[in-house]
Amino acid sequence: MHEFNVDMRPFSQKVINCLPAEGKNWRPSAEEIAKRWDLRHLEVCSVDPPGCKDIDDALHCIDLPNGNYQVGVHIADVTHFVKSGAEIDREAARRCTTVYMVDRRTDMLPGLLTENLCSLVSDVDRCAFSVIWEIDSQTFETVDVKFGKSLIRSRWSGNYYKA
Numbered sequence: 001m002h003e004f005n006v007d008m009r010p011f012s013q014k015v016i017n018c019l020p021a022e023g024k025n026w027r028p029s030a031e032e033i034a035k036r037w038d039l040r041h042l043e044v045c046s047v048d049p050p051g052c053k054d055i056d057d058a059l060h061c062i063d064l065p066n067g068n069y070q071v072g073v074h075i076a077d078v079t080h081f082v083k084s085g086a087e088i089d090r091e092a093a094r095r096c097t098t099v100y101m102v103d104r105r106t107d108m109l110p111g112l113l114t115e116n117l118c119s120l121v122s123d124v125d126r127c128a129f130s131v132i133w134e135i136d137s138q139t140f141e142t143v144d145v146k147f148g149k150s151l152i153r154s155r156w157s158g159n160y161y162k163a
Contacts, residue, residue: 007095008106018088024116037150045156053115058154069135074152076118077127122157
């Protein structure tokens, strides 16, 4: 850790002050919901290693009435909480990445974001950035693609060993 200058210090109070005052009880406001593509009706799920707390991506796939497939990938929208130039943004730039070790990890962002507010856990509304493709079921070629800031509610969080 020392050799590669991995920053293992606790987050400063200035960084903590960038987090929502509601903490774990934060929910998207009606105003925020109105600005986003509401995808909460989709059967979104995630698959991660067992014990994963920072579920940052999820997906869905459905058959369309025209016989094609709709495939969606949904990524946690960290930018909703990390504003460009804010202290939390500068700290994340300094840390650059989350470093995983055998017995612990050192995070790029505070746990309230990575393990809660930006974690696409089941049965909770979450801000995401979504890309949805329509795929031809015969040729598997892309027919259409849409993307944008969204609101999702994952239906299931699985792991690699249990489906």
